[in-house]
Amino acid sequence: MTRLGQILPPAVIAAVGAWVAWISYTQQPADAFLFPRLISTVFVLLALWALGQAILGRARVEAGISWKALSNLAPGFLVLLVYVFWAAKSLGFYTATAIGFFLLLSLYDPGDHRAPRVWARRLAITAVFTLVMYGLFAQLLNVFTPREVLF
Amino acid sequence: MMEFLNHFGEVFSPVSFLLLLGGTIGGLILGATPGLSPTMAVALLIPFTFHLQPVQGLILLGAAYTSTVAGGAVSAILLKIPGAPANIATTLDGHTMAKQGQGARALQLSFLASAFGGIIGVMLLIFLTPVLAQWALAFGPSHLFWLAILGVTVIGTLDGSSVVKGLLSGCIGLWLATIGFDDILGAQRFVVHPALGGGVNIIAALIGLFAIPQVISMLAKGRQRQDVEVIAVQSHPIGAAIRELLQRTRALGIGTVTGSIVGLIPGIGGQIAGLVAYDQSKKFSTEPQKYGTGHSEGVIAAESANNAMVGPSLVPLLTLSIPGSPTAAVLLGGLLIHGIFPGSDLFDNHPEVAWTFINSMLIGQVLMLLFGLYIAGLAARVAMVPPSVMAAVVLGLAVFGAYSVQNSMGDVYVMAVLGIMMYVLERYGYSAAPLVLGLILGPIAEANFIQGSLIANATDGPVAYFLTGGLNIALICIVLASITYSIAMELRSRRRAREAVA
Numbered sequence: 001m002t003r004l005g006q007i008l009p010p011a012v013i014a015a016v017g018a019w020v021a022w023i024s025y026t027q028q029p030a031d032a033f034l035f036p037r038l039i040s041t042v043f044v045l046l047a048l049w050a051l052g053q054a055i056l057g058r059a060r061v062e063a064g065i066s067w068k069a070l071s072n073l074a075p076g077f078l079v080l081l082v083y084v085f086w087a088a089k090s091l092g093f094y095t096a097t098a099i100g101f102f103l104l105l106s107l108y109d110p111g112d113h114r115a116p117r118v119w120a121r122r123l124a125i126t127a128v129f130t131l132v133m134y135g136l137f138a139q140l141l142n143v144f145t146p147r148e149v150l151f
Numbered sequence: 152m153m154e155f156l157n158h159f160g161e162v163f164s165p166v167s168f169l170l171l172l173g174g175t176i177g178g179l180i181l182g183a184t185p186g187l188s189p190t191m192a193v194a195l196l197i198p199f200t201f202h203l204q205p206v207q208g209l210i211l212l213g214a215a216y217t218s219t220v221a222g223g224a225v226s227a228i229l230l231k232i233p234g235a236p237a238n239i240a241t242t243l244d245g246h247t248m249a250k251q252g253q254g255a256r257a258l259q260l261s262f263l264a265s266a267f268g269g270i271i272g273v274m275l276l277i278f279l280t281p282v283l284a285q286w287a288l289a290f291g292p293s294h295l296f297w298l299a300i301l302g303v304t305v306i307g308t309l310d311g312s313s314v315v316k317g318l319l320s321g322c323i324g325l326w327l328a329t330i331g332f333d334d335i336l337g338a339q340r341f342v343v344h345p346a347l348g349g350g351v352n353i354i355a356a357l358i359g360l361f362a363i364p365q366v367i368s369m370l371a372k373g374r375q376r377q378d379v380e381v382i383a384v385q386s387h388p389i390g391a392a393i394r395e396l397l398q399r400t401r402a403l404g405i406g407t408v409t410g411s412i413v414g415l416i417p418g419i420g421g422q423i424a425g426l427v428a429y430d431q432s433k434k435f436s437t438e439p440q441k442y443g444t445g446h447s448e449g450v451i452a453a454e455s456a457n458n459a460m461v462g463p464s465l466v467p468l469l470t471l472s473i474p475g476s477p478t479a480a481v482l483l484g485g486l487l488i489h490g491i492f493p494g495s496d497l498f499d500n501h502p503e504v505a506w507t508f509i510n511s512m513l514i515g516q517v518l519m520l521l522f523g524l525y526i527a528g529l530a531a532r533v534a535m536v537p538p539s540v541m542a543a544v545v546l547g548l549a550v551f552g553a554y555s556v557q558n559s560m561g562d563v564y565v566m567a568v569l570g571i572m573m574y575v576l577e578r579y580g581y582s583a584a585p586l587v588l589g590l591i592l593g594p595i596a597e598a599n600f601i602q603g604s605l606i607a608n609a610t611d612g613p614v615a616y617f618l619t620g621g622l623n624i625a626l627i628c629i630v631l632a633s634i635t636y637s638i639a640m641e642l643r644s645r646r647r648a649r650e651a652v653a
Contacts, residue, residue, distance in 0.1 A: 009575070009576070009579040009581075013319060013323075016323075017322075020326055020341070023340075023341060027338075027340075028338075029336050029338055031335070031336060032333035032335070032336045032338035032340060033338075033340065034600070034601065034604065035329060035596070035597040035600050035601065036326065036329045036340060036341075038600070039322055039325045039326055039329070040326065042318075042322055043319070043322040043323070043325075043326060046315055046318050046319045046322060047319060049315050050315050050316060050319060053315070059313075060313055060580060060645075062578065062579045062580040063578055064578055064579060065371075065575070065578050068373075069371040069372075070371075072370065072371050072372060072373035073367060073370050073371045076367075076370035076542070077367065077370065080366070080367075080370075080546060080567070081567075083546070083550070084550060084563060084564070084567040085564065085567070088550060088554075088560070088563065089560050093550070093551065093554070097547050097550070097551075100543070100546070100547070101543045101544075101546075101547055104370075104539065104542060104543040104546070105539050105540060105543050107374075107539075108369075108370060108373070108374050108375075108538070108539035108542065109374065109537065109539045109540075110374045110375060110537070110539075125540060129543070129544060129547065133547060133548075133551060136199075136551075137551050137555060141198075141199065141201075141202050141555065142202075143551070143554070143555040143558065144558060145551070145554060145558075146560070
């Protein structure tokens with residue numbers, strides 16, 4: 001991993017720590033921020049220590065996220081984001097789950113995309129999973145989820 | 152001391168027993184599935200307990216905890232893929248035995264050793280917990296504050312590869328716990344989005360922190376085939392396995408004692424228990440050269456240890472609210488959502504909940520032994536589920552589980568954001584366990600810090616109140632000792648790594 005790759009995560013954490021400390025020491029009422037002040041001070045000190053170690057090259061080198069992992073991840077991550085932050089509420093949980101599940105399965109299943117049998121299996125697994133979720137959450141646990149389209 | 156006997160009957164009420172049975176069988180299958188750790192399995196199960204009585208919910212979670220640890224041995228032995236980190240040591244001899252056509256013998260010894268270790272571990276839980284719970288009555292706000300800090304510090308320093316990163320993770324968790332409305336003055340703190348108005352929901356956070364990084368990790372591997380082969384299991388007489396276990400009492404004893412001790416120390420998980428027991432058993436064996444070549448003692452030591460760890464890991468949780476392991480931390484979340492607070496209150500005001508839960512773990516060990524042997528083959532097949540299916544299933548369960556906590560999309564967003572954040576942090580050496588501990592113990596630490604400060608202002612001042620007195624000093628010394636020890640270990644491992652390169 002590059003030096004920049006090692007420095008970036010502790011730098012971001014140090015920036016978050018500094019923001020937490022700034023809020024804790026400036027916001028009112030002060031009594032409500034007594035405990036956050038205590039932990040944010042330790043937070044900032046540790047974050048600066050970690051950042052210093054990374055800058056000096058003394059931090060333990062971790063696996064990080066490779067470009068290959070990122071490229072593998074990108075389509076599935078996009079599905080995850082759209083599913084969680086838009087589709088679940090806008091299309092309804094079960095419709096969004098069925099679509100999201102099928103997309104993830106199709107994107108990452110190593111089966112041959114040209115084989116109709118593979119697509120049929122993916123559809124069957126998606127249908128079974130959606131039905132199980134519907135049975136568990138809607139019927140058994142009576143959880144009311146957003147249902148915008150279909151069910 | 153024998154009060155637990157009064158509550159044995161409650162385990163056998165139809166609903167409780169069915170949940171115990173379902174949790175045990177489900178846990179064995181989930182445990183065998185690589186990528187589904189006991190912690191994640193318990194976190195994903197918590198939403199299903201909302202609609203149950205507290206004791207029934209805890210029975211389900213306890214059964215899943217116990218049996219996922221044991222179930223992990225199935226894939227470790229038959230596939231050479233540990234179902235959970237706790238089963239790493241089991242692969243060393245277990246898989247070799249399976250390749251030699253001794254798969255059934257390895258599985259039988261593994262479940263027998265697990266059950267023995269597990270029963271001893273739960274007995275320790277039964278006899279130690281009430282004593283410690285009474286002792287905890289003497290604790291004031293300053294002691295409870297330091298205990299919460301101790302919980303975060305110990306797991307932060309012992310869990311990961313870097314002390315600083317472990318402690319930083321704990322700090323992030325403590326900060327996340329302060330988000331939302333302040334309990335005393337009602338002031339908003341760090342609310343950057345309306346979804347955070349009510350604070351970070353613990354269950355949604357637990358699901359996100361344990362399930363989402365696993366989903367992303369599976370996706371990051373791309374389109375991959377499950378190219379592992381399940382080794383066929385030939386029949387083997389169970390009587391012979393029992394006789395063999397009785398002949399290997401040294402390995403069984405070392406495993407059970409090691410697991411029990413490791414379980415009692417907050418922050419050290421089953422992975423350490425299994426590996427330390429394996430190593431110690433090898434050192435004390437008359438045939439150390441056979442370890443690693445398919446020696447049954449290796450399986451017995453590792454499996455008795457990782458299940459003996461389960462019961463004692465709940466002792467600090469049920470008495471002092473300090474979880475002994477990440478899974479115990481998730482269980483604490485399960486207790487709190489049912490309005491049950493660990494400590495003497497649990498045994499004084501909810502004895503039926505506490506004892507029925509503990510008894511169910513005892514009965515669960517027997518069920519695990521009975522069913523484990525029969526469903527090992529099925530569990531190994533489930534372990535072959537492709538990562539693409541597993542990722543999609545876990546994501547779906549995580550979204551539904553987080554939503555069902557309070558029927559709130561805000562919890563789903565919090566779950567997803569924390570999960571994505573945790574994936575990135577894990578890739579850079581930060582661990583989820585201290586963060587979770589910080590998140591769970593944060594409110595306990597803050598409440599006692601504020602209460603202690605009020606007392607201190609009316610008496611001798613904060614320094615005298617928080618930093619003097621025998622128990623305060625003892626707790627501070629343990630915090631400092633765990634940090635010092637971990638730094639020394641880290642420096643030693645770096646020195647060795649440098650010497651190895653040179």
